[in-house]
């Protein structure tokens with residue numbers, strides 16, 4: 001079977017499917033034969049725990065509401081002994097080597113199919129009770145240990161198939177073991193897609209029903225450039241994919257020579273190319289890719305991997321210092337936590353709003369959680385003593401927030417001085433990623449030391465297109481005239497005030513868009529390390545003066561398609577379709 005969705009991280013990966021649903025709450029994979037006995041034991045243990053719990057519930061209900069109300073739980077206890085459930089799941093584990101959770105789900109699906117055929121409505125309703133028992137069994141399976149520990153000894157390479165990848169799952173996985181990943185949700189600027197490109201793992205997003213279509217253990221071949229996903233490919237398909245894999249490797253090798261070359265345009269305009277990274281451990285990869293500076297360190301990934309409580313000032317100080325030291329004398333730009341409430345234990349009067357994308361997020365959340373913010377700022381200011389470091393605030397919507405954040409930096413510096421520490425001067429910058437910040441860029445430029453344009457969010461909020469929603473990914477147009485104008489507005493505001501302005505959103509890695517950005521006078525970019533050699537190749541073949549002329553025409557164009565045609569004709573004369581060399 002071949003399905004095509006959105007290729008979001010180029011490259012070819014082939015491996016056995018490991019299926020993750022509900023943030024690792026539901027994990028499906030094939031186990032090695034030696035693990036069968038252990039898996040049967042886990043299933044038996046889950047049944048034992050479930051029986052105990054159900055007996056307790058039944059007794060409590062019988063005492064409080066009368067024996068006649070406890071019958072439901074008697075029925076659930078009987079289900080634990082039904083051969084069609086546990087025995088069937090055990091049979092599946094033995095015969096097909098599926099992990100216990102998957103085997104239970106499969107047994108439940110078989111029972112559900114029978115219930116669906118039942119004429120009797122009462123009988124059909126009992127399906128819900130079986131579902132309840134299966135839910136309890138799965139909960140007890142999970143209680144037996146960290147679900148992500150379970151597949152540690154499953155042989156790779158694996159292809160991760162997930163409904164959605166949460167930052168905490170991403171942070172826990174050992175990515176060396178994954179040849180590729182496929183997700184039901186997401187699109188190009190989805191955080192896990194960004195991460196995939198950053199760590200060079202091929203990925204396809206927005207496949208919608210990948211987690212139902214792809215069985216655990218199935219052989220999956222993923223082409224992260226075209227978006228093709230081959231499930232249990234036949235020998236011809238596999239050969240075809242391997243051919244693509246070889247061509248991709250040759251293409252990547254052809255870019256190797258650019259790693260060591262400086263990023264400069266053909267007519268001599270010096271460009272700064274820096275890396276976007278998510279962990280201090282990524283610093284060597286950035287250097288290998290051909291940069292000596294970090295333009296965006298997404299510090300919130302520390303939160304995802306270590307948890308809020310463990311992230312004390314000293315733990316952060318150690319992480320930031322490690323990063324700064326490993327890049328010095330190159331500069332490092334660290335963004336303060338850009339998280340939403342869902343990743344932090346925030347009090348939520350008025351109900352759970354943790355998933356609201358426009359709720360407490362980025363700088364708003366930092367300003368609302370003073371202790372956490374002060375700990376981060378103190379750690380950053382201390383780390384700045386070890387090499388050039390810049391602090392950048394995410395999701396700023398206007399001057400008041402910048403002022404409040406700057407005031408918080410002053411307080412952190414005072415705290416440190418009171419402790420007897422010296423605090424070096426640290427540039428304070430703003431991410432321009434909220435339309436109101438872009439429109440007031442002239443005001444912000446008066447009080448910020450630098451800008452970094454976050455096009456991933458800026459585009460989604462300017463165009464009202466959710467960057468994670470594959471259904472509207474066609475409307476996510478980086479070359480929309482509104483975006484071209486907004487970029488010019490911000491670039492001009494920074495230039496007039498003489499402050500540096502970088503672009504750290506994903507579009508900078510696209511040679512076609514990069515041409516426009518250079519044409520608008522922008523000369524600093526930050527991108528996934530893997531994108532750097534291609535960007536250097538594009539820049540070294542680009543005449544900045546010509547790019548300025550084409551950008552001038554792009555500013556007068558009326559639609560995204562017109563802008564795109566102008567740029568593509570310029571970058572690759574004769575080509576008409578959108579061309580993204582990387583994709």
Ligand code: PEP
Pocket residue numbers: 194296298338433453454455456457458504505506
């Ligand atoms: C952006 O919004 O463009 C950006 C770089 O930040 P993130 O993708 O982490 O939101």
Ligand code: MG
Pocket residue numbers: 394433454456457
């Ligand atoms: Mg952003």
